[in-house]
Amino acid sequence: MEAYGQILLIAMPAFFGLVLFEKFYGIWKGNDTVPLNDMIASLSSGITNVTKDVLGLSLAVISYQWLHSKLGFFQIEDSWLVYLIAFFALDFAGYWTHRIAHEYNLFWNNHIIHHSSEEFNLACALRQSISSIVKIFAIFLLPAALLGVPPEVIAIVAPLHLFAQFWYHTRHIGKMGFLEKIIVTPSHHRVHHAINPEYLDKNYGQIFIFWDKWFGTYQEEQDDIPAVYGVTRPVRTWNPIKINFMHLWLLIKDAWRTEKWSDKLKIWFMPLGWRPDDVTEKYPVDKIEDVYHFEKYNPELSKGLLIWSFGQLIVLLLLISYLFSNLAAIGSPGIFYYGAFIFLTVYSYTELMDRNPNAWAWELLKSAFAFYILLSSGDWFGLNSYLPGAVYFLVFYLALSFILSIWFSSKKESMVIAN
Template identity: 80%
Template sequence: MEAYGQILLIAMPAFFVLVLFEKFWGMWKGFDTVPMNDMISSLSSGVTNVTKDVLGLSIVVISYSWLHSKLGFFDIKATWLVYVIAFFVLDFAGYWTHRIAHEYNIFWNNHIIHHSSEEFNLACALRQSISQIVKIFAVFLIPAAILGVPPEVIAVVAPLHLFAQFWYHTRHIGKMGFLEKIIVTPSHHRVHHAINPEYLDKNYGQIFIFWDKWFGTYQEERDDVPAVYGVTRPVQTWNPIKINFMHLWLLIKDAWRTESWRDKLKIWFMPLGWRPADVATKYPVQKIQDVYHFEKYNPELSKGMLVWSFCQLIVLLLLLSYLFGNLAAIGTPGIFFYGGFVFLTVYALTELMDRNPHAWIWEVVKVGYALYFVVATGDWFDLSKVLPGAVSIFVVYLLASVFISLWFSFRKEKLQLAS
């Protein structure tokens, strides 16, 4: 937990700077692929994901350490060759977990957030799941366990493997020559994120593309088929917490509504998109029929609201850095209360961006939640011991936050009445 938090203290600013670099590069080149509202939503999703992971809010059904102790036929040392083998094994496992997430209803809920952006940029790489509560990934590492790859090697290689998937989420890099035959490139991954019929369910590879070529899921990017991004059932929200559970909620409703007991069980394990016939007829859901002619989700936001939303994100990243840098000092249950504030902030922020007329209520709840801890303890999780006077600044921020959120909410209502 603490080690991962320390890694993120370095990784988060690096990713943030790269996301901003891509935006400014696109603006300079006249090809901006990073709309501000999409970027804020994506970064907010990344915030919820890393918070969930650092706090350990998941259940590991089978740990790699247990598999290693039970299945390992060899006792090998952690040499450089072992690290290389572990990297390949992780990528093989990643290919299959990724493919399964796209092919079965029950697993898609854990992955929909990553595909929910209707843009393709570095920021959308940070759209990662908080709904994956039960983790079964270790099952796919059985080959590594049998080979005797030490658990500490997997612990080191896994974050590196994850971070190495960031760079190819961009539209600013074309095809890369001979590398297209070996590694996953931006061209390959643009295909994967596209909803064009020619591109759907292709290119599941995470680092190496040859898995797709070997297992029949490879598709080259075509000049005559420009990629269109998103999901065929558009999410229609900037709120990453809602997106994380919307597919699960649809499955629950469909399972409840169908009159067939067989379908109530069957729906979870059927191919992605399958719905009971009686429910699909009675309760249709919006689905994009023509990928070249649909309106992207883009509620009208003033420049002031966009600037304020970005400022909220910056404050949240600073507060999150304090949490990750002081996990041991804050301790439990404090870190979980702090995590609650992070999630409330993201929810309130993105509800306001969605122009939800009740967004201000979530802001009031967030501020009330934070002020309770400040008043009850006279501090914000010992922040004043690290930065004297910071708690006063934090309280001023909270009061300004709720006031500005109310102003934007009621101003929006007036605009609606005027129209």
């Protein structure tokens, strides 16, 4: 947990810098693919994901350590070969968990957030799940366990494998020649994120594209079929916490509403999109029928609200950097209180971006929670000892945030700004 937090302290500013670079590069080239509202929502989703992971809020069905101890028939010496095998094994496991997430109702809820953006850019790579509480990933690492790859090696290689999936979420890189036959490229991944019928549910590979070619899920990007991004049941919100659980909520409602007991059970394990006939008829859901003619989600936001939302994001990045730097010092249950504050902050300002007139209530809850911590401890998890007087700045931020939330909640925006 602490080691991963230290890694993120390096990775977060690097990713943020690259997202901004893509933004300004697109403006310079006259092809801005990173609308500011979408970027804020994507980075906010990334914040919730890394917070959840660092706090260890997940449960593995089977741990890799257990698999290795029970099934490790061989023992590979600690050399470059064991790291190479680990990398391939992780990619093999990633392909299958990724594919399952797209093919079955139950597992799609863990992945919908990643596809929820109607844009395709580096920021959307950071839309990662907080709803994957129960993980099955280790099951597909069976080949690595059989070959005796130590758990310590998997722990080192796994973050590298994950971060290596960031760069190809862009529209600014075309096809890459012979590399198209070996690794996942931006062209391959544009296909994967597209909702065009020709592209849907293809190219599941994470680093290597040959898994898709071997297992029949490969699709090349066509020049005459421009990719359209998003999900076929559009999410219509910037709030990443809502997005993470909306598919699960639909499944729960459908299971409750359907009259057949067999359908109440079957719905969870059927192919993605399947709904009982009686529920489909009585409770239709919004679905994109023509991918080339639909209105992207873009609620009216003034320039002031957009700038303030970006400011909220910056404050949050600074606060989680402090959390990740001081996990051991803050300790438990303090880190979980801190995590709750982060989630409340994201929820409140993304509700404001959604133009929810009741967004101020979430801001009130966030502020009340933060002031309770400040008043009961006289500090913000030890921040004053690092930066004397920092608590006063935090109080000022909380007060300003609440006042502006009421102001923006009451205003009727008149100017649509996406960039």
